[in-house]
Amino acid sequence: MKQAPDIQRYSAPERLNHWLVAGCFLLTAISGLGFFFPSFNWLMNILGTPQLARLLHPFTGVIMFAAFLIMFFRYWQHNLIKHDDLIWAKNIHKIARNEEVGDTGRYNFGQKCVFWAAITCLLLLLASGIVIWRPWFAAAFPLPLIRAALLLHSISAAILIMVIMVHIYAALWVKGTITAMVEGWVTARWAKKHHPRWYRELQQQDPPEQQEKRR
Numbered sequence: 001m002k003q004a005p006d007i008q009r010y011s012a013p014e015r016l017n018h019w020l021v022a023g024c025f026l027l028t029a030i031s032g033l034g035f036f037f038p039s040f041n042w043l044m045n046i047l048g049t050p051q052l053a054r055l056l057h058p059f060t061g062v063i064m065f066a067a068f069l070i071m072f073f074r075y076w077q078h079n080l081i082k083h084d085d086l087i088w089a090k091n092i093h094k095i096a097r098n099e100e101v102g103d104t105g106r107y108n109f110g111q112k113c114v115f116w117a118a119i120t121c122l123l124l125l126l127a128s129g130i131v132i133w134r135p136w137f138a139a140a141f142p143l144p145l146i147r148a149a150l151l152l153h154s155i156s157a158a159i160l161i162m163v164i165m166v167h168i169y170a171a172l173w174v175k176g177t178i179t180a181m182v183e184g185w186v187t188a189r190w191a192k193k194h195h196p197r198w199y200r201e202l203q204q205q206d207p208p209e210q211q212e213k214r215r
């Protein structure tokens with residue numbers, strides 16, 4: 001039987017953009033954990049030396065923010081919460097058993113939550129990061145504000161790290177997903193199973209024969 005053609009999910013610039021965010025996230029999060037806990041101080045060496053880590057951490061953070069902003073403007077419309085998402089959320093126990101529920105579009109409710117949590121945490125990290133950024137900006141702010149910003153920075157970083165751990169787990173756990181961000185393609189079977197509305201929309205815009213020619 002002839003197999004349905006694969007479907008492009010991300011272009012090369014989109015993948016490059018995502019992996020730039022992911023790379024900066026790893027460098028920033030690991031060096032940040034290194035500053036936070038004395039027992040994790042050795043993690044600062046991810047950026048060369050502890051001194052270099054302290055210098056570079058805010059810059060890798062700002063690059064991550066700027067690169068994520070591009071993703072934000074590219075995908076925000078696909079991440080708006082719709083009625084079908086509530087059906088998905090109510091049946092999360094079925095999702096955990098690898099069943100599908102609801103008429104999911106390009107992204108499911110779990111992915112949408114990661115998306116909105118990421119932009120919220122990144123905005124908080126940027127704002128609080130500027131307040132605590134010595135020697136450049138911190139001198140302009142009163143000490144109580146710097147202390148509050150430090151707390152906010154640590155809490156939003158901890159939340160973002162946990163959210164991204166869930167994101168990585170889901171990307172590896174749902175078979176056939178990782179190829180979307182590595183090679184750019186997913187199988188038609190994957191799209192039909194996990195994102196049926198997105199699949200139907202693609203078929204309407206771009207019939208299978210056209211997709212096959214593009215490969």
Ligand code: HEM
Nearest residue numbers: 021022025075107111112115118164168171177178180181
């Ligand atoms: C470090 C390891 C990471 C891995 C293995 C990973 C993997 C993936 C994969 C496979 C997808 C495609 C999912 C799909 O299209 O269904 C994806 C999408 C995405 N990733 Fe990552 N990712 C990582 C880090 C990050 C980080 C650090 C962020 C943000 C701070 C991020 C934000 C996103 C966003 C926004 C999408 C599009 C989904 C949406 O808009 O809802 N990823 N990722």
